[in-house]
Amino acid sequence: MTEIRGHVGEWAAVLVSAVAAVVAIWQARIARRQAVSADTAARLAERQATAAESQVQIMREQLDAENDERIDSRRPQFEVTASRVKDAGQNQPHAELTLTQTAGRALRQVTVQAAGEYVEGFRSGRADEWGLHAVAGEAVIDGMSPGGSPETLYVHFEYRHVTPIQVSLELRCMSREGDHSWTEHLKVAVDEAIPEPSYISRGRRRGRA
Structure with missing residues (x-):
């Protein structure tokens, strides 16, 4: 058990x-x-x-x-036209550039730079006692808009230059409203100056007696 x-x-x-x-x-x-x-x-x-x-x-x-x-x-669009070279025989040959905004947003500021062979820069300030202007690397435009007034810029060239001169423009644009910015590029050709007409005084021919 x-x-x-x-x-x-x-x-x-x-x-x-x-x-x-x-x-x-x-x-x-x-x-x-x-x-x-x-x-x-x-x-x-x-x-x-x-x-x-x-x-x-x-x-x-x-x-x-x-x-x-x-x-x-909404990026801005521009047109640029140029005059012929002025004061070609003087110390500061230059041309007038007319810049117009054709479309896009209204701008608070446009900073323009010019480049190209023989291009020195933009006219800056008033002329000195000798009639000469300072030249800056860029021009600043306060305010542009489509339909607004065109802006005139004076671009200066080297004394010894060959025309036509190809001027390249870079435009750095700031929107009037907001913090938007754009960079635009334009090109314009500047032709030689039109020769000044020469006036020659000629005496009247006397008829034969």
Whole structure:
């Protein structure tokens, strides 16, 4: 009887151990499945976050493109004409440039730079006692708009020059409203001066007697 009870106790211990092992295996499988599910959920959330960021970036680019297109549609447009070279035989040969804004937003300020062979710059300030003007690298115009009055700029050249002179203009424009800015480029050719007419006094011919 005692022997039978001993075997029953051993079998019970084995059974308990087996059940505990089964429970441990089952719990491990559940934990593994939960870990896999959590990892899958984390990857899915990461993909969703990446997709959302991409969508936001696309929307930003679309808005920026629309804004740039709107600003570009309002960019100023200009026309420039030039006189012939004046004072070609004096110390400061120059030409008058007439600048007109034909379209675009009204501007608070336009800064103009001139470049080209023989181009020295723009007239700056009043003439000195010798009738000579200072020359600056750029000219600043305060305010321009379509339909407004044309602006006259005096561009000076080297004393020894060859015509026609190709003058390249760079216009840095600031919008009157907002902080929009544009840079425009124009070119104009300046021809040689028209020779002054020479007046020769001629005496009348006397008729034959």
